[in-house]
Amino acid sequence: MTKILLINAGSSSLKWQLVKMPAEHVIASGQVERLNLPGTIVKVEVGGKKTKEVVETLDEITAIDRVLKRLITVGGVETLDEVEAVGHRVVAGGTLFKGPVKLIPSRINQLKELSELAPLHNPLEVKCIELLAQRLSGVPQYAVFDSAYFHGLPEKTAIYGIPYEWTKKYQIRRYGEHGISHQFLAQQAAEMLDKPLSELNLITMHLGSGASITAVKDGKPFDTSMGLTPVTGVMMGTRSGDVDPTLVPYLMKRLDLETPEVVIQELNASSGLLGVSGVSSDMRDLHEAAKKNSRAKLALDMFVTQVVKLVGGYYTEIGGADALVFAGGIGEKDPEIRQAIIDGLSILGIKIDATLNVAGNTGSLEATDSRAKVLLIPTNEELAMARGVQQLMENEG
Structure with missing residues (x-):
């Protein structure tokens, strides 16, 4: 069994889960709402017990530190050494990343270069990746990309009415986002129906x-x-x-x-x-x-x-x-x-x-x-991310 910490940093909230895979058992989970706004809301759930507190304004970095602290204090883990992998939702993978990848320095630099495709997200996600590399030294980190789901869009909906040469030369297209969520929702809808x-x-x-x-x-x-x-x-x-x-x-x-x-x-x-x-x-x-x-x-x-x-x-x-x-x-x-x-x-x-x-x-x-x-259908991007990370880890093994 592998304990994977999942970080889903959005523009106004940060969701997280500690999941035991491949059983898909959620050990602990939480959400930090109203990031960078007065009255940030911190929610945590462990074993069916929920807590909620309103604190001073948190940004993404202070929110990550609070999550790590809460993991220990609420009983998710006894020590952070129990975390064996970290999975990050990354919004923009461009044409470079068509599926989950293990994060190494060269790939983190590539994420930085893609920041103009998601200026509110990619820089933030890179900050979270770099912070967790410090806080959880030696723990492998993985990226799961929102844009990957849309790589197969038909060309008639994927490209813009600009000179076709620009489209090809500069890789200008509709990349889409929230792909992790949309894929999960489609799969859940099929099961429900x-x-x-x-x-x-x-x-x-x-x-x-x-x-x-x-x-x-x-x-x-x-x-x-x-x-x-x-x-x-x-x-x-x-x-x-x-x-x-x-x-x-x-x-x-x-x-x-x-x-x-x-x-x-x-x-x-x-x-x-x-x-x-x-x-x-x-x-x-x-x-x-x-x-x-x-x-x-x-x-x-x-x-x-x-x-x-x-x-x-x-x-x-x-x-x-x-x-x-x-x-x-x-x-x-x-x-x-x-x-x-x-x-x-x-x-x-x-x-x-x-x-x-x-x-x-x-x-x-x-x-x-x-x-x-x-x-x-409540979306569960973290579960979809955990499945992607688990599959990648199995392929590595």
Whole structure:
């Protein structure tokens, strides 16, 4: 049995699990929410016992140190020497990484070089990798890539309408993100529907501070909302989502900038729900603020509208869907947003049962006369990561 520590560092949260493989037994798990925001929330679960505390603002590095400390104090391990491997979710692998890899210095340097493909994530993930290399010296570390799931996208959805020579020479394409989650959701949906995945059309929605939507046709990814970088698709916590590309030189001129870096940073870190509302990037804050604040209400409406637009487009693109899947922090925990999205899709004959939706239990949420199933499936990127790391370790042996 191998104890693997899994680190899933996102733009606003850090999830972790200590898993015993190959039994897939979760020894301890937790989540640090509201990273870099006042009132960071630290949750830990061991043996069915849950604890929650609100602390001063934590960043990703101080959150990692707290996780390691909690592993010992809550009984996950007696000593950190029991951790035999670390697996990291890495957002952007570009065309270099098509599957999980063991992290060695040259590969870590390659991850740094890919930072422009995921400016909010890859630099952060490299920091976590380097910190854990110090804290857990000698423990092998592995990377599992979000982008790997989308390497097989058909060219007609994977590339942009730019000169084809640019596409090939500079490897410009839709890389997609949240692939670990979308793959897990598709597999779980197939089990839930008791059908072979190869026979299913699905639309999986990973809706959180980072949000992406994927169309699955005949069991394989066919299209996805994030593109060359994770800033595209629907608006998110701090990311703009799709904008006219000429917005960048336009703002450079208006702001008297000589390089685009400031605008790109603002599109990634100061836009989306935060930028429109002026209140917060957190959906929970926006629901409360929207009672009196018109900009907060506008941000919520824009988010729902953009999700509906993409889901509706994917529905026609793949010739209908057997099921729509909600996951992610918003998708799993926000019945108001789920209801609004499905209401926006009513023209397609998709309906949600209001009682089931409010209850928010894993499983089917659709009304009896809905044309497609509506599933709530909590994503488990960490389990998918553990399987990838375990397979790689077995191949090494």
